[in-house]
Amino acid sequence: MFIETETTPNPATLKFLPGEPVMTAGTREFTNEDDAEASPLAAALFSLGDVAGVFFGRDFVSVTAGEGVDWSALKPQVVSALLDHFVSGAPLFAGGTAGGISVPAEDDDIGSDPADADIVDQIKDLIETRVRPAVANDGGDIIYRGFREGVVYLTMQGACSGCPSSSATLKQGIEGLLKHYVPEVTEVRAA
16 A cells, blocks of 8 residues: 655645545544544544644545644654554544544534525535635635625635635635625635
């Protein structure tokens, strides 16, 4: 088995491609060791000591190094942990947990006015078909949180959540795209 590694726009995060599916549906982000207990792979990565975040995408794993960590020392350890996991055929999530389900917290959901249902459908479709694939290429994901009074609320995950260019991605990339196709959109904000 060969695991490819790609850089991301976030210098603290690398994207690892094992050449096989990681998540069959959805995504999952781990931001600390306690959360990682739901996944033997995430727990193994956090146990390396220098890992600050793990994100599972459809066919990749993004790993974020802690502040000041040198990737030249951490990268071989991450590759080794990934190889051990995928070669052994171990499950991605611990048995009996709902670890494979990533549901945004309800208090993070801004919601939308029911009168805006058609606009929301257009926004979600653009995010799903145009934005999400591009963000996944950079080792992350984007979650729709709501639409209120012309403002679209989104959350960045994985490599994108702590990326120095994430605000530019939201403002110049995503906001421009949504405004172009959905004139009712006036702004995009991080939620």
